[in-house]
Amino acid sequence: MEDVIIIGAGAVGAFVARNLSRYKASVLVLEEQNDVGDVTSMANSAIVHSGYDPVPGTKKAYCNVKGNAMFPKLCEELDVEFEQNGSLTVALDDKQFAMLEGLQQRAKENGVPTRLVLTEELFKMEPNLNPCAKGALFCPTAGIVNPFTLTAHAFENALDNGVKLRLGEKVVDIKENGGVYSVKTTKGEYQAKMVVDCAGLHSAEIASMVEPVEWKVNARKGQYYVLDHFKLGFVNSVLFPLPSEKGKGILVSKTTSGNYIVGPSSEWNEDLDDFSTDAATLANVKEQATAMVPGIPFREQIRVFAGNRATPSTHDFIIEPLPHHPGFICCGGIESPGLVSSPAIGEHVVEQLIAPFLKLEEKKQWEPCVRKHVRIASLPMEERNRLIKENPHYGIMVCNCEKVSLGELEDELNRSLPCLTIKAMKKRTRAGFGKCQGGFCQPKVLLLLAKKLGIDPTEVKYDRDHSEVLEGRSK
Ligand SMILES: Cc1cc2nc3c(=O)[nH]c(=O)nc-3n(C[C@H](O)[C@H](O)[C@H](O)COP(=O)(O)OP(=O)(O)OC[C@H]3O[C@@H](n4cnc5c(N)ncnc54)[C@H](O)[C@@H]3O)c2cc1C
Incomplete structure (x- = not known):
């Protein structure tokens, strides 16, 4: 038991x-x-929200603010990509600007530091914002994480x-x-x-x-665009519009991998397990996002996706x-x-x-850290060369879009957490997340998984049951 x-x-x-x-x-x-x-x-925005938004006194407010404060140490221990780049809730007209004070008051009640940023500073921080913007509420403790x-x-x-x-x-x-x-x-x-x-x-x-x-629990769907890494610094902080009863609104943000995310929508979904996207909702996401950041290059779009919020009654x-x-x-x-x-x-x-x-007793010894995960593309050249000398597989690129090496994939297959599917490998290493969406690296990942799991390549799953990629042998 x-x-x-x-x-x-x-x-x-x-x-x-x-x-x-x-x-x-x-x-x-x-x-x-x-x-x-x-x-x-x-399937979410991956924002480490500051906690200015939840109603004061709720469990949401308490857990959000406390969780936010835990992130820097936690991400160090768990070797998770995290950046505390702050968020800006942007007022696009005078009426919205007047509402920022109310948000700031709520932030104060939740114990979240904020600062009102006026136009001169705002456009220095975010040159691609709509020139109509009147100001913003800056939350320095907000950030982004690799979910x-x-x-x-x-x-x-x-x-x-x-x-x-x-x-x-x-x-x-x-x-x-x-x-x-x-x-x-x-x-x-x-x-x-x-x-x-x-x-x-x-x-x-x-x-x-x-x-x-x-x-x-009711499902409230959110649909997104994912854009490629087209430019560094297109947006720097997480950009939100003013929140409404539908949620925190459609944001524009970079991800911890340097590409960009735009969304989410907010619509009730009768089917808890339906994650489909639709053109009309995405067109609306695009329209609302461009009201805040007019020049978003949607031609850089590499994927759309949806997640369902588990909204409690x-x-x-x-x-x-x-x-x-x-x-x-x-x-x-x-x-x-x-x-x-x-x-x-x-x-x-x-x-x-x-x-x-x-009546549990604490262990005398507990290891808070995971063994570091090598991310060859983010290392300085000297360090890359040192690792490649130690293990030449770090020099063999499997995913060219996201620059993921064979050594990184092999390392994931030799850890305590099982990596059983193509999607699991994608989430662990980013192989398949880039512009070609796995067109080039997926066959290599598939064969690697088959070898490690000791199964036939036709049995390797993309993610869920019955999601095998290969139909059968042609010869
Ligand atoms: C559109 C959207 C945007 C969001 N943006 C943010 C954000 O920016 N920042 C933020 O902090 N939060 C955000 N969230 C919320 C956040 O993603 C969720 O609150 C969080 O991921 C919930 O985690 P969970 O473990 O409760 O649920 P899940 O991740 O859904 O995990 C539940 C698990 O239970 C399993 N399960 C279900 N039924 C069974 C069963 N019968 N037997 C065995 N297993 C079962 C499921 O398979 C699943 O793996 C967002 C959510 C959405 C949808």
Whole structure:
């Protein structure tokens, strides 16, 4: 029997697992998909929000501000790409400018530092902004993060510290008897003293397997454009319009990889698992983004994508035990800003709800850091040459668009966190993220995975079940 079973391997599950790995406890994570961070935690804006926006006094506000403060140290320990480049909420007319003071007041209540920036300084910071802009609210603690490595490296660290992970197992039923939870999956059945529900869009469904819940999760879709690395400094901070009841609005931002992201839209989606995009919504995203930054070169677009926010009917994160099952902890309705909040949620759940309940003892030794991941393209030439001398595979480029070497791919296949699919390799290393979207490197990644996993190339999956790329042998 496990001490704790965590259901769902997104960012929230990752930080619950990592925090639990500091204690003497047996922990098992169950994930339906074939990789960690394969649903909402990979399809978002990847902004480390400052926390000026959530309603003061809510769990969202608390976790956002606390999570934001944890990022610099955390990303150092987990070797995750992070830049604290600040955000600007831009007023495009006098009416909007007057509203910035209200936002600044809310920021003050949440304990978030801000500063009003007037036009002269604003255009120096962001020369490509609409010349009509009247000013902006600058939040220096906001930033950008690589959402893929954030979840993956947090899991790698948790696994290095003894947590177990089972991918490709969907939880289909949970029964409680005398304080023991039996969790049934598509492949087996497991027992635990406690269960943590980190199932994102499906968190209400999972909790309802144990007792009826009064809250619901609705999907609110967000659609995006991804642009290539066309120019350094096209935008420098994260640029937001003024927030509305629909959310934080359509932003224009660089990513930690130096390309650009524009979006997201905000529309209700009846199907929690529908991630399709549509031309009309994307045209609207384009129109709203160009109102703020008129010269966005959409010809540089290399991809569009969508994610679904797990919007709770309670309007706040649900982080609490079920009323009649104190051993079942819900982490439900973790919509935006859930990514930045996830380290604080993980800490709170473990330190306030799990450790006291199970009377857990901390380990004497716990390793907070992952072994460094080599990113050959970001190293100075001398360092590259040194590494290539040590291992010539760092000199063989597999992904030419994003400059990812064979050595980097091989390293990912030799870590505690399994890398089972083409998409998992893409998220870990960026091979396939560039202009050709895997046209050149995907066959090489596929063959490498087949060799490592000891399977036929026709069995290698792109991501989900039945997503094999090759149909069969032609000869
Ligand atoms: C458009 C958009 C923009 C966003 N922008 C930002 C942003 O800029 N900054 C920010 O901080 N936040 C942002 N967010 C929010 C953030 O992405 C989420 O809050 C966060 O990723 C939620 O993580 P999670 O672990 O709760 O959910 P998920 O990442 O969805 O993980 C849940 C996991 O549970 C698994 N699961 C579900 N059911 C089962 C089952 N039956 N059995 C086993 N496993 C199961 C799923 O497969 C999934 O892997 C955004 C979200 C969206 C959609």
